[in-house]
Amino acid sequence: MAVLLSRLGTSSARHRFAVLAVWLLVLVAGGVGAATLAGETSTEFAIPGQESTTALERIDEEFGGAAGGVSARVVVAAPEGEQLTTDPENAAAVTELVATLAGLPGVTAATDPLDPAAPGVNAAQDTGYSTVSYDAEGGVSPEEREALLAAVEDAGRDTKLTVEVTGQAVEEVPAVGGPSEVVGVVVALLVLAVTYGSLAVAGMNLLTALVGVGIGVLGITIATGFTDLSSTTPILAAMLGLAVGIDYTLFIVTRHRQELLRGTDVRTSIGLAVGTAGSAVVTAGLTVVIALAGLFVAGIPFLTQMGLAAAGTIVVAVLIALTLVPAVLALLGHRVLPRRQRAAATGGPARHARGRGFLAGWVTTVTTRRVASLLVAVVALGLVAVPVASMRTTLIQTPAEDTTAARAEALLAAGFGEGFSGPITVLFEGARPAEAAARLTPEVSALDDVALVSPPVPDADGTAALLTVVPQSSPSSEATEQLVADLRALLAGADGVEASVTGATAVSVDVAHSLDQALPVYLLLVVGLALVLLVLVFRSLLVPLVGVLGFLLTIGAALGATVAVFQWGWLAGAVDLGATGPLLSLTPILVIGILFGLAMDYQVFLVSRMHEAHSSGTPSTEAVRTGFRQAAPVVVAAALIMFSVFAGFVPGAEPTITSIAFALAVGILVDAFVVRMVLVPAALAMLGERAWWLPRWLRWLPVLDVEGAALARDRAADRAPELVGDPR
Structure with a gap:
């Protein structure tokens, strides 16, 4: 692999203008395709075939779209001590608001809270709501959303009512490139500038990553024009692609600079860098891709799509590192080095003093006090991982504080109860379903955490009926989740009818259950993959x-810290967390898959240099220190x-991605600075020569040659005639 990649890097450097033109053409074609073929993304998560999802589809068929459509709920509250119905001024303001809502762009209907036939006010008559429905197929455009928010704001300003709005119609589709994300990129640029000692090279590194x-x-x-993708997918892909794109380029550029300082000419140095560091990039990228593609084991289509889309972005990042980066390095020549080092690079091999800096002292201390270092690392990470035992997950997202959606939910909870925003729907089908639903209503009402059971609503031909159960607790509470299970247990033996429990809360419970079942299988898959890959490397x-x-400790610490902050509320202000509650159901499995690949990045890059030193005859402990000094x-x-x-x-990110990004940030710090820089060198020093032992019955395994041993042999062979005085 090293030889093939070296040839690819050399070829890219030789044909640098053609490579630049090809990537520019791909970027322009992507922009044109996105502008002309893009479709809408979805904010819904559901699993085909689950009871709750199938029931929603049946409701849509039987009740003519009763389960579908995009809607918002505009909440109105009267001033303290007043009512909406008895005060003429308040009643007139509500009527005028409903008329305004019904006339907004894209709105198909707006219910009247004061309609006696279908009232939408609470028992105290001081809080009500209007359900604003939009065209289910067209969705809600940014202009329609802005019109709704403006109408709500005007009503709250021009009347004495408190008016807020919540619901899917006011959820903005997340976009890439917010202010906090830009700050993260600027910090990355500064780190690169300090590492390279050159702002121009740092900018090149960042620019190539941004192209990818x-x-x-x-x-x-472009894919959104042909298939339904989650709105989270582009953000996840951008976050991963940017991180690994910067790092993969960093690995190759660093090795290239080292070769230049040894006196190697530019083109040969590029080939050697791509053959050695590029091999580590391919191996690391492959692990990320397989881990993300392996999300299919969960059997959840939207999760598989997210994994494949992110994996595609990783593939692009690897190809950029292996082709575009060598082409740009060839254009830069020796300018890739700081000015003070260029003369040494062009004047012949430079002498390198043995590292005596902080990292050299660090690894010496860790490998000398190996037992203490190992114990401290394991105990510390174990303690951070403790909160994982109480982790809860949900798909019900709590709106960020100080938003109109959060204020609307608070008004509904105060006026109608905590469970009002998460009703559970039961679909009855079969012989006389409405009668069966009415017969079972007393038993349903007697269940724990039930606040209200509405009268059954039959469909037009009497073959189905809907029963709405309002819980006492909030949609994401454990009590509400238990109520879903209790309802299913109660209705499983219903005579003559088929009862299905559905609604947003039931969908959330089903998805969380499926992910919890898939998590051990997925973890076993990635751990098994890690073992096989690292044995080969x-x-x-x-x-x-x-x-x-070490990877398992990383996962435990990352998820433990995330539970402590997002579920328990510890240090929530430090990350600008709007509200605490259960983690998003996608967080654990996505974090495991992504961190697996990134942890293997560091493992391969760091330990391969240790292996390279040991293979050249350096004693085990000294090889650990030598490799550490070179790669750390x-x-x-x-x-x-x-x-x-x-x-x-x-901070301030789209709720779906916030907990995932936090867990990844913590996981990277833990894995790089505790696992790979304390636990791994300490453990390898303890094992000594046994660390590199391979049973005889496994020696038939192929040699991946990540360190580029074949390149070193070829280079030595090329120099041999010169050493013996060959007249050539």
Whole structure:
């Protein structure tokens, strides 16, 4: 692999203008395609075939779209001590508001809270709501959303009523490139500038990564015109593509600069860098791609789509690093080095003093006090992972504080009860379903946490009926989740009818249950993959075992810290967290898949240099120290860059992505600075020569040659005639 990649890098450097033109053409074509073929993204998460999802589809058929459509709920509250119905001024304001809502662009209907036939006011008559329905097929455009928000704001300003709005219609589709994300990119640029000692090279690194992200996100945007994708998909792909794109380029540029300082000419140096560091990039990228593509084991289509889209962006980042980066390096020549180092690079091989800096002292201390270092790392990460035991997940997202949606939900909870915004719907089908629903209503009402059961609503031909159950607790509470289970247990034995429990809360419970079941299988898959891959890379059993155990500690610490902040509320203000509650159901499985690939990045890049030193005859402990001194500065820079990028997606971000970005940011810090820079060197120092042992019966395994040993042999062979005085 190293030889093939070296040839690819050399070819890209030789044909640098053609390579630049091809990538520019791909970027422009992606932009044109996105502008002409893009479709809408979805904010809904559901699993085909689940009871709740199937019931929603049946309701849509039987009741003519009663379960579908995009809507908003405009909430009105009278001043303290007044009512909406008895005060003529308040009643007139509500009537006028409903008329305004009904006339807004895209609105098909707006219910009247004061309609005696279908009232939408609470028992105290001081809070009401109007359900504003939009065309289900067309969705809500930004202009329609702005018109609704403006109408609500005007009503709240021009009347003495408190008016707020919540619902899917006011949920904005998340966009890439918010202020906090830009700050993360700027921090990454500063880290690159300090690492390279050159702002121009740092800018080149960032620019090539942005090209890869742009192509990946534009490709996803084009795909939305042909398939339904989650609105989270482009953000997830951009976040991952930017982080790994910067890091992969950093690995190759760093190795190229090292070769230049040894006196190697530019083109040969590029080939060597792509053959060695590029091999690590391909291996690391492959692990990320397989981990993301492996999300299909969950059996959830939207999760599989997210994984494949993000994996596609990673593939683009790897191709950029192997082709576009060498082409740009060829254009830069020796300017890739700081000015003070160029003379040494062009004047012949430079002497390199043995590292005596902080990192050299760090690894010496860790490998000398190996037992203490190992114990401290394991105990510390174990403590951080403790909150995982109380982790809860949900698809019900709590609106950020100080938003109109949060204020509307608060008004509804105060006026109608905590469970009003998350009603549970029961679909009855079969013989005389309305009678069966009425017969079972007393038993349903007697269940724990039931606040209200509405009268059954039959369909037009009497073959189906709907029963609405309003819980006492909030939609994301454990009590409401238990109520879904209790309802299903009660209705499982209903005579003569088929009863299906559905609604947003039931869908959330079903998705969370499916993900919880898939999580152990997926974790086993990625751990098994890590073992196989690392055995192939390092031709050792114990080194992969140490790496995988470290990865498990990373996962525990990342999710534990996320539970402590997002569910328990610890240090919530530090990350500008709007509201606390259960984690998004997607968070654990996505974090495992993404962190697996990124952790393997560091494992491969760091330990491969240790393996390279050991293979050249250096004793085991000294090989650990030598490899650490060579690779740790790059790993530190890469980790800080990834942390900056992920952290930039945390404050004020789209709720779906916030907890994922936080867990990834914490996971990167833990994995790079605790697992790979404390636990791994300490463990390998303890194992000594046994760390690199491979059983005889496994020695038939192929040699991946991540360190580029074949390149070194070819280079030595090329120099041999010169050493013996060959007249050529």
